[in-house]
Amino acid sequence: MKKSQKRRSRSGCTECRRRHRKCDETRPSCSSCRITGRECSYEVRLLWGGRPFRKSRFGDCLSQDPSLTRVPVSTSSDFSGRAFVYGSGCESSGQLSHPKATILTHSAGNQIIRNPDLLSWLHPTYRSLLDHFISSTTRALSCHKVVQQDFCAVLVPMALQTPYLLVALLSLAATHRVSLGIEQNLTELDLLSTTSLNQLQNVLSQPNFHLDDATIATTLTLCFTEIVSDGRSPGSWRLHLQGAAAMISEHLKTVKVPLDSLPSATSLLWRWYFSMETVSLLCGNLSVPPSSRAGLLIQDIFEHDEIDDLAGFPSSLVPIFKNINRLTMESGYTQNQPGNINATSTTQPSQPSNSIIDRCHQIINEINIMLLTAKVPRFRPNVDSTLTSVHRSDFTALDETYHHAALLQLYRRVLNLPSSNLLVQSSVGQIIRRISSMHFLDEACPGVAVLQPLFSAGCEAYQEADRENIRILLCRMGLRYGMGNVRSALGFLEDLWYMRDANSDSEGRVRWDKVMVEKGLDLLAY
Structure with missing residues (x-):
């Protein structure tokens, strides 16, 4: 019986489409790319x-x-015909x-x-x-x-x-x-x-x-x-x-x-x-x-230092977040660092260039000055008069945790310090302490916005007491506000902690961002 010829796929990997060859669409890597040793990736092609x-x-x-013209998609994603109007x-x-x-x-x-x-x-x-x-x-x-x-x-x-x-x-x-x-x-x-x-x-x-x-x-x-x-x-x-x-x-x-x-x-x-x-x-x-x-x-x-209404970060941190992301991209860890999931205790992490290190320390100093000279959070004019003393206290705590989340990003994703480093653990402890002091109220309040700082701390927590506190806080947040990404964040942290423990990795050589990429995840802790 004559075999039916396989039609050229319209949803094959980027490499096969570029070379106009058939793709079996196996994920995370198709057969052709595995044979030729080329990087295999899938993208949503923007068509109307x-x-x-x-x-x-x-x-x-x-x-x-x-x-904005190309948006890579996790290789583990299955849109099943729900690729959204832009795809x-x-x-x-x-x-x-x-x-x-x-x-x-x-x-x-x-x-x-x-x-x-x-x-x-x-x-x-x-x-x-x-x-x-x-x-x-x-x-x-x-x-x-x-x-x-x-x-x-x-x-x-x-x-x-x-x-x-x-x-x-x-x-x-x-x-x-x-x-x-x-x-x-x-x-x-x-x-x-x-x-x-x-x-x-x-x-x-x-x-x-x-x-x-x-x-x-x-x-x-x-x-x-x-x-x-x-x-x-x-x-x-x-x-x-x-x-x-x-x-x-x-x-x-x-x-x-x-x-x-x-x-x-x-x-x-x-x-x-x-x-x-x-x-x-x-x-x-x-x-x-x-x-x-x-x-x-x-x-x-936004006015300088004005608090964001939805995620609770101060506008003064926005350029710092952008610089962190830029430094992380320049350091090239995602592309050049060996896969961390199977890292051993003897694996030596890569180090960034002196230029990147200098710029990173400048940003760290800037954040520390912000923490030392912290002012009362500022809000839009029509917001300030509506806040209770509890809300103000919680906004102050949330503001501090975002600064420590930024420090953790610099310590781990740019300088590649081990999780056990005292600077890293100091920021982890401060985030847990400040969020533990906040109120998860049955109303619109700063408590709805703690996921990003709490997730950042969880990615570097290696002591069981810290992990348990983070579990409790995420569960409280999930039960109160019911956002599915809270559950996803906790699930990711549990996997990360198990992976590190299985490799006796208290140093954090299993980098959370590397694990997320290799698992094909794209979690937004918002």
Whole structure:
């Protein structure tokens, strides 16, 4: 019987596609690359529904910032047709004809907020999800009540007039319910996820498409949903974030007012993007350039030392985070250092150049001066008067932990100091001590933002008492706020600790960022 000829794959690895050869798509390395000894990687190719991407409006937008045109994907990811609107393979779904989906296409005016009875056109299941988003999801997203109210005041009216944003918010609410352990129909969740992606793609592919706040809000909502979804689509949040960056870059071309005079809706959305992009600088994955043009420009919105409303870091640390990422990339550890997973106690870590060491110590000195001369955290004018003494105390603690998280990044990812080093363990202890003093309240509060510093400390904790304290704090955070990435972070730390213990590796030669890359993970502790 004649064998059917294997068709050339449209989703093969980068090397096979470049050489126009067949790829068996084996992951993490296909057969051809293994035989030839070449590096094998898979990427999401940015294409729009049927049109060449470079000829689309969004493609033209991306072409202005080349760093945004390719987003590598974890080799362990399986998008299974859910590659998001910016990627290929986002196929039409028969679920779109589901009768419930049509309910979400109803357009309504701002009166809906003033009279909840007018939501009768919305299916009861979706009304319940919308209520969950307003009362619970926004609380877990916000460091204080003002920004929670901003989310409700901006996103909900906008969503009730924009079907694809409404579906995205409902998908986020359903995802949050799953993370909290609340009963949630998973088929309904998949329907909402698929529908939101397809509806947004349909809108963006229209010839007369007009970029507005609702489109950016939808993209950021989809990004945040992937971040907190407990690993349903590892790494896909990055593609959404890149899409939002390109949209904002395009939007900046038409802004006629100073950035500090933006409409409230636009300001909130840009702050949300900037918050996620900043935290992504610390996630250990260097496959994407450290900053975008949008992020550089949006930074002007913030006053010096102003506290971020969503992640709780001070704006004064943003250039330091960028410099850390830049130094880490220049040191070339990710590319040149031997695989650390099988490191032995006799393995000697690579050392950076003298130039990198000098620049690193300059940043360390700058951070230590900040810690010694710490001031009362600053907030937006309309926020300061709403904070209680408990909130202020917790913000001060959170501010300090972000400084120590930055120090840990420099000690470990740039200088390559061992985990047992006194400087490293001092910062680990300070983060645990300060977060242990904070309050995990049943309201919008700084406690929602401790994941990044706590994860940083966990990656370097080698004493069992410190590890147990981190377990307890992450479990408290997960139970209270129900974000799936908290569970993912703890799972990663447990694996890392076991790996180090199995190799008698108290020195931390098994580097956490190296492990994350080799496992094909892309966790954002946001």
